[in-house]
Amino acid sequence: MITDVERSTDDDVVAIPLRHPWRWVAAAAVIVVLGLLFSSLWNNENIQKQYIWQFIFDPRILKGVWITLIVTIISMVVATILAILLAIMRMSANPVLRAVSFLYIWFFRGTPLLVQIVFWGYLGLLYKQIELGVPFTDFSIFAADTNTLIPAFVGGVIALSLNEAAYAAEIVRAGLLSIDHGQREAAYSLGMGPGYTLRRIILPQSMKVIIPPMGNETISMLKNTSLLAIVAVPELYTASSQISSGNLRQVELLIVASLWYLFITSVLSVPQYYLERHYARGNSRALPPTPLQQAKRELARIRGRADNRRIAAKAREEMNS
Amino acid sequence: MSQQELMVDARGVRKWFGTNEVLKSISMTIPRGEVLSLLGPSGSGKSTFLRCINHLETIDGGRIYVDNELIGYKERGDKIHEMKPREIAKQRRKIGMVFQRFNLFPHMTALGNIIDAPIGVNGESKADATASGLELLERVGLSDKAHAYPAQLSGGQQQRVAIARALAMKPKLMLFDEPTSALDPELVGDVLDVMRDLAKSGMTMIVVTHEIGFSREVADRMVFMDAGVVVETGAPRDVLDNPQHPRTQAFLESVL
Numbered sequence: 001m002i003t004d005v006e007r008s009t010d011d012d013v014v015a016i017p018l019r020h021p022w023r024w025v026a027a028a029a030v031i032v033v034l035g036l037l038f039s040s041l042w043n044n045e046n047i048q049k050q051y052i053w054q055f056i057f058d059p060r061i062l063k064g065v066w067i068t069l070i071v072t073i074i075s076m077v078v079a080t081i082l083a084i085l086l087a088i089m090r091m092s093a094n095p096v097l098r099a100v101s102f103l104y105i106w107f108f109r110g111t112p113l114l115v116q117i118v119f120w121g122y123l124g125l126l127y128k129q130i131e132l133g134v135p136f137t138d139f140s141i142f143a144a145d146t147n148t149l150i151p152a153f154v155g156g157v158i159a160l161s162l163n164e165a166a167y168a169a170e171i172v173r174a175g176l177l178s179i180d181h182g183q184r185e186a187a188y189s190l191g192m193g194p195g196y197t198l199r200r201i202i203l204p205q206s207m208k209v210i211i212p213p214m215g216n217e218t219i220s221m222l223k224n225t226s227l228l229a230i231v232a233v234p235e236l237y238t239a240s241s242q243i244s245s246g247n248l249r250q251v252e253l254l255i256v257a258s259l260w261y262l263f264i265t266s267v268l269s270v271p272q273y274y275l276e277r278h279y280a281r282g283n284s285r286a287l288p289p290t291p292l293q294q295a296k297r298e299l300a301r302i303r304g305r306a307d308n309r310r311i312a313a314k315a316r317e318e319m320n321s
Numbered sequence: 322m323s324q325q326e327l328m329v330d331a332r333g334v335r336k337w338f339g340t341n342e343v344l345k346s347i348s349m350t351i352p353r354g355e356v357l358s359l360l361g362p363s364g365s366g367k368s369t370f371l372r373c374i375n376h377l378e379t380i381d382g383g384r385i386y387v388d389n390e391l392i393g394y395k396e397r398g399d400k401i402h403e404m405k406p407r408e409i410a411k412q413r414r415k416i417g418m419v420f421q422r423f424n425l426f427p428h429m430t431a432l433g434n435i436i437d438a439p440i441g442v443n444g445e446s447k448a449d450a451t452a453s454g455l456e457l458l459e460r461v462g463l464s465d466k467a468h469a470y471p472a473q474l475s476g477g478q479q480q481r482v483a484i485a486r487a488l489a490m491k492p493k494l495m496l497f498d499e500p501t502s503a504l505d506p507e508l509v510g511d512v513l514d515v516m517r518d519l520a521k522s523g524m525t526m527i528v529v530t531h532e533i534g535f536s537r538e539v540a541d542r543m544v545f546m547d548a549g550v551v552v553e554t555g556a557p558r559d560v561l562d563n564p565q566h567p568r569t570q571a572f573l574e575s576v577l
């Protein structure tokens with residue numbers, strides 16, 4: 001029988017790590033398949049790579065990237081604000097607000113995004129003028145031509161925002177529902193009103209549930225901006241297809257556009273990472289370090305080890321002498 | 322006893338949950354500075370009664386006055402009108418409540434939990450609120466935990482922060498709903514110590530607890546409730562050692 005005293009008290013675990021041979025086999029297979037695919041594209045004489053390099057930083061493409069990014073960000077911000085309103089309405093005690101929210105979500109989720117975009121593009125055909133005045137009288141405070149008031153860009157942003165709000169509303173609602181009822185009661189017992197409670201107590205806690213799916217939505221939105229091609233907003237996809245309709249290099253320009261979409265997707269995941277961290281505070285006992293902090297720590301550790309070695313060497317020398 | 326000296330005056334309070342009558346005409350008066358211990362089997366309506374006092378639950382009959390103000394309603398002639406949420410919130414500021422499950426705000430530090438309502442609701446300056454918040458933390462023995470998040474605190478520490486949070490609103494009445502029931506036995510003492518000090522300082526308190534020793538020592542009066550009615554009231558010593566009602570006797574036999 002082994003008692004505790006007889007057991008090794010050595011802290012360092014020197015076990016031989018478990019081997020995973022199948023990981024290596026799988027990795028090799030993946031590399032071979034990807035290599036074949038890549039080389040077939042790379043060596044395809046129908047794809048002329050110089051066009052990719054020529055157009056990837058073309059001013060029209062860069063302008064398209066810029067517009068795509070702006071449309072994505074504005075639409076997501078507007079959609080998020082609307083979504084919070086819709087979610088609150090959906091959960092309110094007021095039956096009228098509940099019904100409005102329900103109908104909104106039903107309608108905007110139930111019709112194709114493409115149709116909604118075209119609709120906002122054609123609004124000028126439906127209403128020649130937009131007028132702000134007293135209903136059923138001739139008195140008018142403000143009137144403007146629809147097409148000047150809502151150019152394609154604005155119409156596109158409106159369409160994307162309104163549509164996204166319907167999806168995001170359900171995400172926000174799930175977030176609000178995830179908070180324990182005791183939080184609201186504690187807030188009320190401190191004399192906080194319903195609005196303050198929502199803003200300071202419920203919403204910030206919901207964020208950790210809301211942000212990951214909203215990251216998904218942002219990436220969807222980024223790609224959905226390409227649908228604005230149909231109303232001639234010069235975003236990334238429109239720009240690349242306009243160029244390719246001139247030089248007939250469709251595939252090369254699609255690759256250019258795709259590389260940019262991939263790049264923006266990667267860039268957008270950075271703010272998501274930091275937002276998640278921000279709203280995770282208090283959730284676990286200690287937050288994991290950011291990549292930057294980790295790099296710094298690693299550097300300090302390596303330096304520390306070098307220092308230790310030097311100190312140990314010195315000590316040994318002194319002992320010997 | 323004159324009206325002015327009463328902190329709580331509950332008259333014939335009734336509460337239904339669906340077809341279940343949970344409070345069957347509860348009447349109770351609590352003078353200023355009194356510590357009242359509320360005892361009774363699970364499901365007898367103790368929590369519901371506390372929650373009616375600060376209008377977390379609406380009542381279906383009777384009246385509750387706290388500090389001579391009707392809670393949740395306005396009296397105009399012989400009619401009563403529902404209050405606006407803002408007015409109810411204002412009434413709740415003078416009633417502190419401590420929950421069985423602490424209900425600290427997990428996204429705020431201990432100090433953040435304490436100073437949020439004084440700043441956001443009472444309009445205190447951040448400096449003032451922080452100064453009195455740190456004082457309160459010291460009073461509950463947690464000066465070193467000001468910047469810890471609730472997840473980093475033990476249950477007993479969380480409950481003491483929750484008490485400090487309620488006190489930060491300078492309430493006139495404190496409601497405790499089984500404040501030590503969710504705690505490991507060795508952590509109960511620290512929380513009871515804080516409550517004992519609070520009672521000594523003259524706070525009016527209603528305490529739902531099964532800590533018989535605490536009630537015997539600290540409470541001025543004990544009320545035994547069962548199935549939505551007040552069965553027996555008296556000095557803790559009398560109720561505990563010489564219960565008059567068979568239901569009180571049966572309950573005490575089961576817990577002691």
Ligand SMILES: Nc1ncnc2c1ncn2[C@@H]1O[C@H](COP(=O)(O)OP(=O)(O)O)[C@@H](O)[C@H]1O
Pocket residue numbers: 338343361362363364365366367368369370
């Ligand atoms: N929100 C609620 N909805 C329906 N029934 C409830 C609700 N809260 C409490 N009850 C019922 O009311 C009764 C009294 O509950 P409670 O006041 O929590 O008792 P106690 O605190 O004395 O254990 C119980 O029968 C309980 O099931």
Ligand SMILES: [Mg+2]
Pocket residue numbers: 367368369498499
């Ligand atoms: Mg209870």
